[in-house]
Amino acid sequence: xxxxxxxxxxxxxxxxANRLPVSAQKTKHGSWDLQMTAGGLVSALRGVQQQSFEALxxxxxxxxxxxxxxxxxxxDALRQQHYVPVYLNPSLxxxxxxxxxxxxxWQLFHYVPLNTESKLSETKTLQKQWAAYQAxxxxxxxxxxxxxxxxxxxxxxxxxxxxLPGILKTRVPDMKVGWFLHTPFPSSEIYRALPVxxxxxxxxxxxxxxxxHTYDYxxxxxxxxxxxxxxxxxxxxxxxxxxxxxxxxxPIGIDPxxxxxxxxxxxxxxxxxxxxxxxxxxxxxxGVDRLDMIKGIPQKLLAFEKFLEEHPEWADKLQLxxxxxxxxxxxxxxxRLRSMVHQVVGRINGAYGTLTHLPIHHLDKQLPxxxxxxxxxxxxxxxxxxxxxxxxxxxxxxVACQRDNAGVLVLSEFxxxxxxxxxxxxxxxxWNVTDMANAIEHALTMSNxxxxxxxxxxxxxxxxxxxxxxxDVFITELNDTHVExxxxxxx
Ligand code: G6P
Numbered sequence: 437x438x439x440x441x442x443x444x445x446x447x448x449x450x451x452x453a454n455r456l457p458v459s460a461q462k463t464k465h466g467s468w469d470l471q472m473t474a475g476g477l478v479s480a481l482r483g484v485q486q487q488s489f490e491a492l493x494x495x496x497x498x499x500x501x502x503x504x505x506x507x508x509x510x511x512d513a514l515r516q517q518h519y520v521p522v523y524l525n526p527s528l529x530x531x532x533x534x535x536x537x538x539x540x541x542w543q544l545f546h547y548v549p550l551n552t553e554s555k556l557s558e559t560k561t562l563q564k565q566w567a568a569y570q571a572x573x574x575x576x577x578x579x580x581x582x583x584x585x586x587x588x589x590x591x592x593x594x595x596x597x598x599x600l601p602g603i604l605k606t607r608v609p610d611m612k613v614g615w616f617l618h619t620p621f622p623s624s625e626i627y628r629a630l631p632v633x634x635x636x637x638x639x640x641x642x643x644x645x646x647x648x649h650t651y652d653y654x655x656x657x658x659x660x661x662x663x664x665x666x667x668x669x670x671x672x673x674x675x676x677x678x679x680x681x682x683x684x685x686x687p688i689g690i691d692p693x694x695x696x697x698x699x700x701x702x703x704x705x706x707x708x709x710x711x712x713x714x715x716x717x718x719x720x721x722x723g724v725d726r727l728d729m730i731k732g733i734p735q736k737l738l739a740f741e742k743f744l745e746e747h748p749e750w751a752d753k754l755q756l757x758x759x760x761x762x763x764x765x766x767x768x769x770x771x772r773l774r775s776m777v778h779q780v781v782g783r784i785n786g787a788y789g790t791l792t793h794l795p796i797h798h799l800d801k802q803l804p805x806x807x808x809x810x811x812x813x814x815x816x817x818x819x820x821x822x823x824x825x826x827x828x829x830x831x832x833x834x835v836a837c838q839r840d841n842a843g844v845l846v847l848s849e850f851x852x853x854x855x856x857x858x859x860x861x862x863x864x865x866x867w868n869v870t871d872m873a874n875a876i877e878h879a880l881t882m883s884n885x886x887x888x889x890x891x892x893x894x895x896x897x898x899x900x901x902x903x904x905x906x907x908d909v910f911i912t913e914l915n916d917t918h919v920e921x922x923x924x925x926x927x
Contacts, residue, residue, distance in 0.1 A: 602639030
């Protein structure tokens with residue numbers, strides 16, 4: 437590979453992510469039905485897989501399949517689509533995925549402090565979760581090593597696999613390994629609470645290239661390395677005894693053509709017509725989120741309630757459609773959130789509803805892609821009010837589907853997307869309900885001229901900073917960094 441070139445045609449890309457982009461379900465006839473899963477990472481990387489070079493995706497298939505015939509048929513079905521499954525047993529999934537990943541790292545990275553109501557067994561639980569996290573990262577390493585060929589680019593994704601670069605580099609020192617975090621990386625003041633803070637940082641630093649969505653996250657990571665490990669931070673990354681690990685920002689995007697094409701299809705057009713008829717005479721606001729505390733759904737509902745309280749004349753003229761995609765349903769925090777959201781939706785509909793209209797239409801499910809595109813296209817306002825969010829691609833998808841309407845995006849300043857869509861969106865502090873209620877009013881009453889101008893800026897960004905360019909830039913830089921590192925070791 438030459439310095440300065442992007443991914444070339446005979447170079448293979450191994451994407452390693454906790455979850456495969458498909459979930460498997462066994463059919464009545466014993467074969468496997470593979471369905472696309474939800475989430476930012478999956479929608480983003482789907483675009484990468486369609487590029488010209490060969491890409492394999494290594495990940496957990498999300499189901500428990502006993503070793504034997506079933507596992508073999510599933511592996512075969514997945515391999516046909518270039519997916520390499522990593523099977524994890526249910527107790528490992530519980531301690532690794534529900535435990536260390538989603539009750540510890542996910543929370544901390546989104547500024548939710550670690551659980552302080554510590555029962556006496558708490559430390560023991562954390563130790564077990566940490567052991568499971570290590571075991572799961574080793575299982576992923578074995579799967580990668582089985583398929584890896586010299587020259588492959590290995591691109592490790594997200595907080596589930598922070599130990600993987602360290603394990604892979606110990607086994608194959610000249611392997612080309614990049615790591616990208618899809619969540620925020622918090623201030624080092626938050627990160628330093630993690631009991632295993634050194635081990636995790638040291639393993640990630642074995643990568644050739646480390647990427648984040650925003651410059652701020654990259655800066656937080658570098659200061660965690662300087663303060664916790666005593667290493668040197670430079671504008672290029674982190675230095676350990678003269679050896680540099682490159683750290684940089686690579687803001688992700690979407691595949692806008694996928695939405696453009698969908699909007700031209702007959703089933704999406706039919707849905708659009710149906711929805712237009714259903715919502716005739718009303719303004720429609722949309723929320724699409726995984727049901728996760730970081731998405732700020734209760735705060736959004738409270739702002740909607742406050743808006744109706746202050747503007748009762750809108751109660752019959754406004755529809756909020758909130759799609760809450762079920763997520764991590766075995767984690768207690770997510771179960772509590774679901775009940776809380778249902779309670780607030782019930783309260784608002786009870787207070788402001790009539791026999792013919794309920795202000796909130798709430799669904800606990802993932803919509804099929806064509807229905808989602810139609811909703812994105814017909815709604816007047818999107819409310820993306822995350823309390824913290826690595827990037828948030830729903831905001832990008834909404835903009836991509838609004839070419840004709842120029843709908844308004846209300847966007848949390850705590851989402852990475854605020855850095856790229858801030859000029860066109862109405863930015864809000866999701867912790868300030870009054871601020872959000874005012875933003876709703878602004879969005880609903882904005883002049884056509886302002887709406888079009890704001891949308892123009894965002895549409896330009898979304899269609900020019902795509903997931904394809906994101907992947908190209910990362911892989912090019914990974915190739916270059918790796919070559920530079922090899923040259924350094926030779927001289
Ligand atoms: C976020 C994470 C992804 C994750 C997705 C869905 O976008 O960054 O790594 O896949 O949420 O969550 P789940 O736990 O269902 O994989």
